[in-house]
Amino acid sequence: MADLPFGFSAGDDPERDKGKKDPGSGSGPNDPFGGAFPGGQFDMSQLGQIFSTLGEMFSGTATAGAGAGPVNYDLARQLASKSIGFVAPVPEQTTSAINDAVRLAETWLDGVTPLPAGTTRAVAWTPTDWIDNTMDTWKRLCDPVAEQISTMWAQALPEEAQAMAGPLLAMMSQMGGMAFGSQLGQALGTLSREVLTSTDIGLPLGPKGVAALMPEAIETLAEGLEQPRSEVVTFLAAREAAHHRLFSHVPWLATQLLNAVEAFAKGTKIDMSGIEEFARDFNPASLTDPSEMEQLLNQGIFEPKATPEQTAALERLETLLALIEGWVQTVVSDALGDRIPGTAALSEMLRRRRATGGPAEQTFATLVGLELRPRKMREAAALWEKLTQAVGSDARDGVWGHPDLLPSASDLDEPAGFIDRMIGGDTTTSDLDSAIEAALNEGDKGTDPRP
Template sequence: MSTVEVMADLPFGFSTGDDPDPDKPGNDDSDAGSPGPSGSSRFGGDFDAAHLGQIFTQLGQMLTGAGNAMATGASSGPVNYELARQLATSSIGFVPPISAATNAAIHDAVHLAETWLDGATALPAGTSRATAWSPTDWVENTLATWKRLCDPMAQQIATVWAAALPAEAKNMAGPLLSMMSQMGGMAFGSQLGQALGQLSREVLTSTDIGLPLGPKGVAALLPHAVESFAAGLERPRSEIVTFLAAREAAHHRLFSHVPWLASQLLGAVEAYAKGMKIDMAGIEELARDFNPASLTDPAAVEELLTQGVFEPKATPEQTQALERLETLLALIEGWVQTVVTAALGDRIPGTAALAETLRRRRATGGPAEQTFATLVGLELRPRKLREAAVLWERLTQAVG
């Protein structure tokens, strides 16, 4: 089978094994087993020792109920989201409760931002409530959307192996495939949970990664992350909060009144998943020389898994889906930047500086970049974000 390898990172910790940019920082072979930006190993997810107890508990429950599940055909889905939620929330640790004064300040900032945005865009307000979220609140309020984003990818990874097997092999391996599916759900859930736990401490708003992750109409800022972001910026906290509130409100206007955007974003992720292929010819070649006795040797097993033969290969169809997703995200970010600058530029002196700080944050691998590197292997390019912002500025000047 012919495959085209085009991405440096594949979803859920997979790697093509052939990095097109070997000189890129972080690609030193000596660090091949070190965790990536999402806290997972490039070999499919380094389990955090602090989470082993929960993982083993889930494993015991899985083994206990495996017989019933196989007998009834029940399935918990391609990702164990309960495990993901538990790992994410447990990794957050203690966070001081959000005060009533902080909640009120965020509510007032969103209200003020909405008033200013009314003069910068014809799209009406898209928020019905403004609130402050803790990292745990972010996990709980966004998990439903993560299911929609992750299910297509995880389902394709889970089924592409079985679909490529001959019919006789499927019949012989039926019970084993069911067990492997459950174990795969645990593996995906573990990696997703660790990634969400890290993201929850870094995202500034509910739309920080460019997607409508939270409930419709709820504008949310995460004050603990905002405080970390504000450190060293030498701008008044009120300016920073109002700037972020304006970005959050602008995103909600766009997603509320251009409803096809969300479906297009999710459709691009699904199209990427459907384009995934497994190189069965490579697996067959490996099987001819495979010695089953080597499975007792951990070093031999590790070598087998790191050869890249079992990893999904990126295809031209996936490249097109990623290009569409990247373009949509860039257009969204460009519109938000243009509208917020128009609304706040004459009112908050630090608007341009804050916008530049966010651009640099993205360029150095912010939450959005980490999320899409983990989810779909996409590296968002700052060049496209700048081009999109220029496009919206020119359109605004031309037609208002």
């Protein structure tokens, strides 16, 4: 393939802090109350005006999204777009090269896995395109956690306290949606410039069958590597295509991932002693100072506490992500290893990149409580490699026929037992074929969980 230029200059980001004044300096841009309560002095007769000014702030920042759910996604989208700044359209030459890379990768993958191609088209996304095409999936990931947190602490209050704090509870719920949306917008804005493909974090974020590569991020990555840019692009295209083979032809997989996130959310518990202390010491005057309100929301009293249910859900999610990433690494290495000499080095680079995580992934982990990183990806890749050597690619990929056939977390630590069961006939090829056929028939009757 020709070593075509990828990426473009996104231009300078807008100066987000330009024109800001000190939060305590009166009616500057950071004072949504217009200086109505100078010095933060609170008067009970002004309580109605506080609610009025908060309502004006809500309607001014997120008219359509306020009250629509536990997260203000309109605000999240606005902040993400603002952090991205100006982006130029992807050159036609770059889009054409990405199409060629995906087609070539699909041809090579055909020789190492019985799963057919899952891509229907290949596209080049800007960071803004990534936001637009993945937001619906982020809603499905964030809503269960945010809704659980936003309703649990209010419902746990005594009935008489709920009656007395009715207006305040509604206001705090809306403020929580804005705070969650604000943090999510910042995280997605950063992630949109870091991700390399639509499946870079292991989840099917984009539309089904659409293989999407991010030229700007790929250009930045390629600048620090010794491999030719065209080989880097082909390698990433193969990973994207391999992910889509799984997500398109294993009908239960995307649902299992989302169910694990929902199970994590349902296990959320909040320490009510912190809320009781907050209610005792709460000063309504804090509502007049945005900086104090932000500090209030960040005190951690509404943050969930780890529970056994969450631990179990998190283990299932991490194991599934590790199995996906390990399988992708195995089939991509088999398909490209003899054709692109740098495949092993690129695979190790991406593994370390996922293991350490970037600032946006850390922000998302703090926000939702989940780290979308496969902690045992190396062990999973080793298991798939050994399984391929022992039973071949057909039987290996037959394991994806049903979730009960997949290796468990303990199998990743001790793969020999799982491979022995496969070789010994505890899971026969006919059983696998039957499971695959049943799963495919069931998938044909249902709907794809992705937008």
